[in-house]
Amino acid sequence: MTSGRRPTLADVAADAGVSTALVSIVMRDVPGASAETRARVLEVAQRLGYQPDQRARLLRSGHSRLIGVMFDVGNLFFGKLVTGLYAAAEQIDYQLTLSGTTPARDERTAVRTLLQDRCEALVLMTATLTPADFAEISAQVPVVVLGRAVRHRAVDVIRNDDAAGLHKAVDHLVELGHRRIAHLDGGARNSVSSERRRAYATAMGRHGLTDRIQVLAGGATEADGVRAVRRLLAAPGPRPTAITLYNDQSAIGAISALRLAGLSVPEDISVVGFDDEPAASLDHIDLTTVGQDTATLTRLAATRAQDRIQGVPVRQREVIIPPGLVVRGTTARPAG
Amino acid sequence: MTSGRRPTLADVAADAGVSTALVSIVMRDVPGASAETRARVLEVAQRLGYQPDQRARLLRSGHSRLIGVMFDVGNLFFGKLVTGLYAAAEQIDYQLTLSGTTPARDERTAVRTLLQDRCEALVLMTATLTPADFAEISAQVPVVVLGRAVRHRAVDVIRNDDAAGLHKAVDHLVELGHRRIAHLDGGARNSVSSERRRAYATAMGRHGLTDRIQVLAGGATEADGVRAVRRLLAAPGPRPTAITLYNDQSAIGAISALRLAGLSVPEDISVVGFDDEPAASLDHIDLTTVGQDTATLTRLAATRAQDRIQGVPVRQREVIIPPGLVVRGTTARPAG
DNA sequence: ATTCGTTCCTAGAACGTTCCAGCGAGTTAT
DNA sequence: ATAACTCGCTGGAACGTTCTAGGAACGAAT
DSSP states (O other), rough: OOOOOOHHHHHHHHHHOOOOHHHHHHTTSSSOOOOHHHHHHHHHHHTTOOOOHHHHHHHSOOOOOEEEEEEEETTTHHHHHHHHHHHHHTTTTEEEEEEEBBBBBHHHHHHHHHHTTTEEEEEEOOSSHHHHHHHHHHTSSSSEEESSSSTTTTTTTEEEOOOHHHHHHHHHHHHOOOOOEEEOOOSSSSSHHHHHHHHHHHHHHHTTGGOOEEEEOOOHHHHHHHHHHHHHHHSSSSOOOEEEEEHHHHHHHHHHEEEHOOOOTTTEEEEEESSGGGGGTTTTTOOOOEOOHHHHHHHHHHHHHHHHHOOOOOOOEEEEOOOEEOOOOOOOOOOO | OSSOOOOOOHHHHHHHSOOOOOOOOHHOSSSSSSSSHHHHHHHHHHHHHHOOOOHHHHHHSSSOOOEEEETTTTTTTHHHHHHHHHHHHTTTEEEEEEEEEBBTTTHHHHHHHHHTTOEEEEOOOOOSSOOOHHHHHHHTOOOOSSSOOOOOOOOOEEEOHHHHHHHHHHHHHHHHTTEEEEEEEOOOHHHHHHHHHHHHHHHHHTTOOGGEEEOOOSSSSHHHHHHHHHHHHSSSSSOSSSSEEEOOHHHHHHHHHHHHTTOOTTOOOOOESSSOOOGGGGGGOEEEEEOOOOOHHHHHHHHHHHHHHHTOSSSOSSEEOOOOOEEOTOEEEEEE
16 A cells, blocks of 8 residues: 655656756745746656655754644633634644643643654643743743733733623623622632632622622532522522623533523523533523634734744733623523 | 754763764663763753754654544544544554644645654544545555544544444343333434434344334434424324434433423433533533443554554454443433 | 674764755846 | 846755664673
């Protein structure tokens, strides 16, 4: 099946009766060859099934035009980001090398393979790397952290504006007529969670609803959403007409708990999630949620990588992108 | 931040006062260096932050010990398979190069980059490649198709035994006491769907339930599941006490339609899906389903790739792996 | 004393590409 | 007519490794 040896530049050159240098010129589509020679060389290359050897190419040319990307293969949100990165990289004529993390393949390992592939910059969707890791890696290659708030003087950060997301959620609900809006928290020891909680309170304040602020203890999972709703319904006093939640997972849990308790969403109570996970768009969930602008995030990550490679001076190391509100079926005007 | 140039073998050699060849020997951990020299070279390499250049290494050595993997970054099931492949590749001391497909990056493009990276074999989780593509690709490098029934004389196939999956589903329901078991089909023009439908019928027959066979027109989406259940409930005659479905998506739709109609799952009706998607294990779905043996699938794909690289003769080009039944909360004894 | 093996090491040639310098033959400017 | 340039092309060096062949040193066997 597999033919003995893949054809090289030399094979094409010999067949076309020219030098390897000229074939190289033709293959790279740079000036330096006449139209007719160009056509002839291309014809031969096509006929022999020549494929340029990426490794030899970059070994010689010094620069690989390669951006290394680390991501978790078990999380669909990162799939979205990788999709965006591929598109963005193509725009600026860079290639992507992917290195996945799995439960058995940690981030250090993933980064090491990217380094060995001689990527010119790294885009990391990291969860576990430490400041020491960042120091070590960024000493070798520019690093862009995508999607997570990391504070390290040597890395660039492109991430979503969580605060703006919650402002939009609250604005949307207030516009619909809601006043009694609760927030279901994402749990203690979690910086993302506290940023979202604070933003909720600020947003309520901006609408003069400071006295209506109600933060419910919650968490990041469906089960957390279920429990929080049970507590909420058992509590005395007027029920909120709407809830914003830490994320979609807990929102999905909350919705099923509400419906199980005989309340309908959104007629009796509106729900807004966060993240726009794929599950949020499923027919039977149809969750209104805050969606990160993955296209912009990835475009900026790619261009920032390029800037660093080219040594372009960068003003702000951290760029924060406003998300959009994806209005679906779990929000409506309050009853009455 | 980034230091001028990454250290090379020559840098390490100069610093340690030995030849580059010797450093190479030490780095590859092959015999030919004394223990003390080895230690000294390693110390220098560590100190300089030397990382071997993967490209130069394989350019010289001819073989890359690299397996190219193509997968869809937008599908979590493939994430599972990639996870398995990483583990399997490590076992046999190969590295993986990932090339993702996205809506904007087609399979031809993905394969081309893998070829340029000089992978020694390709593991393709393909949906769109044609026989002509397979012919062209497999002429250059061994090809293993993972997870899909492709019939082409030049490629190996490792895939799940869909028929066995449906047999297990039906056996499980019969064992629980069900007799009136329906099957919700995955739609017409779809070879996977018809294999599953036929297997359902065969399984029913083996339990002497040929006269209870009931195939409902369905599809692959949640909406299809919802519609099929509505039709089922509107139809006259006794209701089935259990349904097997084409996949998890349609099963999730079916469940929500059943519950909306006031029926409880599994008390009134049992439901079995197919694929064990991540959504199936969510708390509020908790779907009994047929789960593919991804560990075995990926292990075999990797070793098959290795066999082809090494020219080991292969008896059967297609290997079909039995799936397992993941029993969760949507199946129970029938009422009465 | 010579031969033989081992062990540890090195020189130098590859691998397939790109880059640099340069060359002949036209064309244009002086 | 000469100089200067452009165009199309080529030879050869380089990139960072690994591989092959072999050499120096040393102990053991003859």
